[in-house]
Amino acid sequence: MYHRRYFDHLSKPLNARLVRDASLRCPAAIDGYQLFRQQALAEALATRGPYGLVASCLAYHEGNEHLARCLSRIGLSHVREWGDLFDGQAMFRTFTTVSGYLT
Numbered sequence: 001m002y003h004r005r006y007f008d009h010l011s012k013p014l015n016a017r018l019v020r021d022a023s024l025r026c027p028a029a030i031d032g033y034q035l036f037r038q039q040a041l042a043e044a045l046a047t048r049g050p051y052g053l054v055a056s057c058l059a060y061h062e063g064n065e066h067l068a069r070c071l072s073r074i075g076l077s078h079v080r081e082w083g084d085l086f087d088g089q090a091m092f093r094t095f096t097t098v099s100g101y102l103t
Contacts (some may be wrong), residue, residue, distance in 0.1 A: 007020035013043055013088025035082055042090035054090040058082075065102040 039056050046054035058079060060067045068079050076082065083092030 013086045030073050031075050043088045056090055056092045057096045059097055075091035
């Protein structure tokens, strides 16, 4: 479809309405590339694997504002919003190493 294998797994669960309404850049552009690949793997496991629950997670230090805001160039104000781009079976969760709580 897009000549990238991860798009095969994320083209359907990508929330096209949110992407269109927010005028976001391609989620794989610039800083979101590795998260996009990670989400594609999680979605492939969730839809084609024998697993009942699949989650893509990101742990980061609570004080790392650079990482927390690294997706602003694609239209997301905080890395926690990454999961909102997808309506698939795999979930996305973040947690900080200071608090230890899932957000």
